[in-house]
Structure formats: C-alpha cells, structure tokens
Amino acid sequence: MTSFVGSSVFPINQRNVYYSSSGYCKSSKKIEAFSVFDRRTVCCSLAPQNLKTANEFRPSRFKDTSLSLFTEDSEESDVLIECKDVYKSFGEKHILRGVNFKIKHGEAVGIIGPSGTGKSTILKIFAGLLAPDKGEVYIRGRRRHGLISDDDMSGLRIGLVFQSAALFDSLTVRENVGFLLYEHSKMPDAEIKELVAETLAAVGLKDVEDRMPSELSGGMKKRVALARSIIYDTSSNTIEPEVLLYDEPTAGLDPIASTVVEDLIRSVHCKGEDALGKPGKIASYVVVTHQHSTIRRAVDRLVFLHEGKVVWEGMTHEFTSSSNPIVQQFASGNLDGPIRY
Ligand SMILES: Nc1ncnc2c1ncn2[C@@H]1O[C@H](COP(=O)(O)OP(=O)(O)OP(=O)(O)O)[C@@H](O)[C@H]1O
Numbered sequence: 001m002t003s004f005v006g007s008s009v010f011p012i013n014q015r016n017v018y019y020s021s022s023g024y025c026k027s028s029k030k031i032e033a034f035s036v037f038d039r040r041t042v043c044c045s046l047a048p049q050n051l052k053t054a055n056e057f058r059p060s061r062f063k064d065t066s067l068s069l070f071t072e073d074s075e076e077s078d079v080l081i082e083c084k085d086v087y088k089s090f091g092e093k094h095i096l097r098g099v100n101f102k103i104k105h106g107e108a109v110g111i112i113g114p115s116g117t118g119k120s121t122i123l124k125i126f127a128g129l130l131a132p133d134k135g136e137v138y139i140r141g142r143r144r145h146g147l148i149s150d151d152d153m154s155g156l157r158i159g160l161v162f163q164s165a166a167l168f169d170s171l172t173v174r175e176n177v178g179f180l181l182y183e184h185s186k187m188p189d190a191e192i193k194e195l196v197a198e199t200l201a202a203v204g205l206k207d208v209e210d211r212m213p214s215e216l217s218g219g220m221k222k223r224v225a226l227a228r229s230i231i232y233d234t235s236s237n238t239i240e241p242e243v244l245l246y247d248e249p250t251a252g253l254d255p256i257a258s259t260v261v262e263d264l265i266r267s268v269h270c271k272g273e274d275a276l277g278k279p280g281k282i283a284s285y286v287v288v289t290h291q292h293s294t295i296r297r298a299v300d301r302l303v304f305l306h307e308g309k310v311v312w313e314g315m316t317h318e319f320t321s322s323s324n325p326i327v328q329q330f331a332s333g334n335l336d337g338p339i340r341y
Contacts, residue, residue, distance in 0.1 A: 078104040079141070080243055080284055081126055086135035087308075088121055095121055097308030098135070103243070107284045108269060110299035110316070114330065114339050117305045119288040120163075123245045126286070127160045159229040163248040167213040167221055167228075173200070174209035177228045185233040199231045200224070202276050203264055219257035222249060223264060230268055230281065242283040244268070249287060250294045262297040295319065304330070306339065 081103040088096040095118040103109055111119045124130040125137055128144065137144045139158075167176045178196045181187050187195070197209060203223045213221060229244060246265060250258040265287065266272045268280040287299055295302065295316060302319055304312035304327055312324045320331050329337030 078106075080105055080139070082136075082138040082141075083122065083125075084136040084138065086122075086125065086132045086137060088118065088125065088130065088132050095308055096125075096132070096135075099305070099308065099310055101303050101310050101313065103284055103286060105283050106270065108266070108271075108298065108300045109284070109286045110295050110302045111286060111288045111305060112290070112295060112302055112330070113305035114341075115290075118308055119305055120247050122305070123160060123247055123286065123288055126243075126245055127158055129160070158243045158245065160245045161222075161225055161229050161247065161249060163251055167224060169213055171213075172209065173205075173211050173213070173216070173224055176213065176224060177209075177231055179228065181231065181233055185235060187233060187235050191235070195231060195234060196227075198276075199227045202230070202268070202278070203227045204260070217257070219253050219260055222253070222261050226261075226264060226268065244282050244285040246285065246287045246289075248289055248291075249298075250289065250291050255293065258291060258293050259297065262294050265298045 079102045083099050083101050086096050086099040087094075095116075099118075099122065111122060113119055121130060125132055131145075167173075168179070171179070174193065174196050175182065177199060178192045181192045181195070182189075185192070193209075200206065200208065200223075203226050205220065205223050205227070208216065208220065208224075213224070216224065244265075249265060250261050253261060265285065266280075268282050269285060270280050270283055272280040287294060289295060289298075299316055301315055302313065303310055304324075306326050312322060312327050314322060319327065322328060322331070326338050328334075329339050
C-alpha cells in the first residue's frame with residue numbers, strides 16, 4: 001500500500017482523503033477537510049510484509065562507476081522499489097532520462113545531485129503522486145502503473161515526508177498527528193490521544209500535543225511531521241509504514257537541529273532505536289538532501305543523479321574519495337567541472 005497526504009502515511013482503504021491547501025475545520029470528533037483539489041490521493045493495497053529482519057539483510061557491493069544496475073549478489077526478493085529506465089518530462093523540460101536503481105529491504109539511501117536534476121520528482125513517482133512518461137517502477141516486484149489510486153498495488157506502505165513539514169496550521173499538534181485516525185479509524189478518542197502522545201514521545205517530543213504549529217520551531221515541526229508519517233491504526237490490520245521518503249528533511253535547520261532530525265531518521269529505521277528505546281519500524285528509507293551532514297549521518301548508500309540519469313552509486317564513505325569527476329566537483333563545491341550552472 002502506498003498512501004499520502006502532506007507528510008502522512010495513510011491507513012489502508014481510506015479512499016477519500018483530499019489533498020488540500022485550503023483549510024480544515026473540526027466538528028465534534030471528526031476533522032473535516034475541505035479541499036481546493038478534487039482529487040483522491042489515497043490508497044492502494046497490501047501484500048505480505050517482507051519477513052526478513054534487519055539482521056538478515058545482506059548489503060550488496062556497489063561499483064563506483066556510471067551504471068544502471070548495481071548489485072552483484074542481490075537477491076531480487078530483497079528489492080522493495082525498483083526504478084527501471086524511468087523518463088519524466090514537464091512540457092519541454094526533460095527531467096528524468098532513463099533512471100535506474102533499486103532500493104532494498106533494510107537500506108538507508110540518499111539521492112543527491114545538482115538542483116533541478118529530478119530528485120524530488122523521483123520521490124513523487126515512488127509515492128504515486130506522479131506517473132513516469134516511460135519506464136517502469138516496481139514495488140516489491142509488481143509494476144506500479146500510475147498514481148496513488150492504483151488499488152491493485154501491492155507490497156508496501158510508503159510515506160512521504162515533505163520538505164516543508166506540511167502541517168495543518170489550524171489544527172493542534174495532536175490533531176495533526178492523529179489526523180487520519182480521527183478521520184478514518186474506529187479508534188476511540190482516548191486511544192488516539194494516547195497513541196499520539198506515544199508517537200510524539202518516540203520522536204522525542206513531550207507535552208506539545210495542545211500547541212498549534214505556529215508555536216513550534218522548524219525542527220519541532222519536522223519531528224511532528226515525522227510522527228504523523230509513522231503513526232498507524234493499531235486497532236486494524238493496517239500494516240505499519242515500511243518505507244519513508246524524506247524530501248530535504250534538514251533544509252533550513254541549524255546544524256544542531258539538523259543532527260537531531262538526522263538521528264531521528266535513523267532511530268525510526270529498523271536498525272535503529274526510537275526515543276523510547278524501542279526498535280524502529282521503517283524497513284528502508286530514502287532521503288533527498290543537499291546537506292553534507294545528512295549524507296554522512298543519515299544514509300548508508302548514495303545514488304547520484306545528474307542530467308536525468310544515475311551517474312554514480314556507492315556507499316557514503318566512498319563519496320568523498322570517488323574518482324568520478326561529477327562526484328568530485330559536487331563533493332568539493334568546485335565551480336569548475338562537468339556540472340554547469
Ligand atoms: N509539476 C511540475 N510541473 C512543471 N515542472 C516541474 C514540476 N515538478 C518539477 N518540475 C521541474 O522539474 C525540475 C526538477 O525538479 P525537482 O524538484 O525534481 O528537482 P530536484 O533535483 O529535487 O531539485 P532541488 O535540489 O533544487 O530541490 C525542476 O526544473 C522543476 O521546476
């Protein structure tokens with residue numbers, strides 16, 4: 001299943017949540033959304049979860065070269081998302097021009113590259129907010145044909161955390177984090193309240209439930225957005241989110257706030273531990289970032305996109321020692337080199 005609004009991962013079978021930039025109002029328990037978009041944004045279906053644990057995940061080796069397929073010993077069953085020769089244009093702008101890469105179970109992957117090269121576009125395609133013009137995206141080996149409304153999609157719950165925290169300004173933190181549970185679950189208010197508090201605690205926030213977003217710092221907003229993306233209906237068979245996509249999660253934050261968010265991203269991963277000491281629930285995540293600290297701290301493997309193609313893949317520690325001139329220029333911030341502005 002894949003489902004999104006703002007920074008949320010949505011529960012299954014909720015097919016009428018609207019993508020809104022206008023506003024929200026509350027009526028008794030329900031929070032009613034009124035939208036300027038007449039578009040359904042949620043939901044696909046589910047397939048069995050990958051039963052492998054994080055420890056069973058076997059990292060592949062990656063070559064430091066221009067390539068489209070990177071694994072030497074990959075087991076196809078480990079692949080959660082695959083991008084196969086994906087093209088996307090906006091009018092005359094040919095943004096993605098044959099993108100190939102895979103995200104495997106347990107991976108923490110960064111997508112980097114010059115501005116405007118299509119990094120966020122890839123996340124939106126993974127999320128089902130955009131469809132490729134050509135090429136294929138596979139989710140757990142099954143082809144994603146179109147947008148989020150594909151309800152024959154199987155395999156995976158995917159959450160997208162937007163660059164701006166995308167909180168609803170007129171709702172409290174509790175209502176933001178519990179939005180979908182209030183709106184679409186059968187959970188009683190008291191249980192939602194408890195779950196929201198627990199989820200906020202997992203991202204290191206306490207006693208902020210009654211605050212409005214305007215009363216939070218930028219870093220706190222990002223944490224609230226993260227809480228909203230990992231909360232799920234514990235009373236149903238909903239499968240918790242497996243993959244999170246972060247679009248520039250540390251943009252605009254000071255170095256210390258960035259570190260907090262980077263560690264948080266790690267903590268909700270299955271190889272990490274959340275603020276309550278519990279193992280994280282996210283199988284894999286993808287981070288689009290420009291920040292060196294985020295590259296170093298939050299991801300293990302990098303995919304470098306340039307002029308609509310993957311031009312380099314490698315482990316994070318290989319990034320600064322790469323002999324690829326594009327990577328070298330990007331890593332050093334040099335004005336001279338193959339990347340032209
Ligand atoms: N919906 C859209 N309509 C028209 N053009 C778009 C749309 N979405 C993206 N673009 C254009 O596609 C290009 C790639 O955008 P994208 O946001 O994917 O780049 P990016 O690599 O994430 O950039 P940055 O690092 O600056 O955030 C940009 O030129 C952008 O203006």
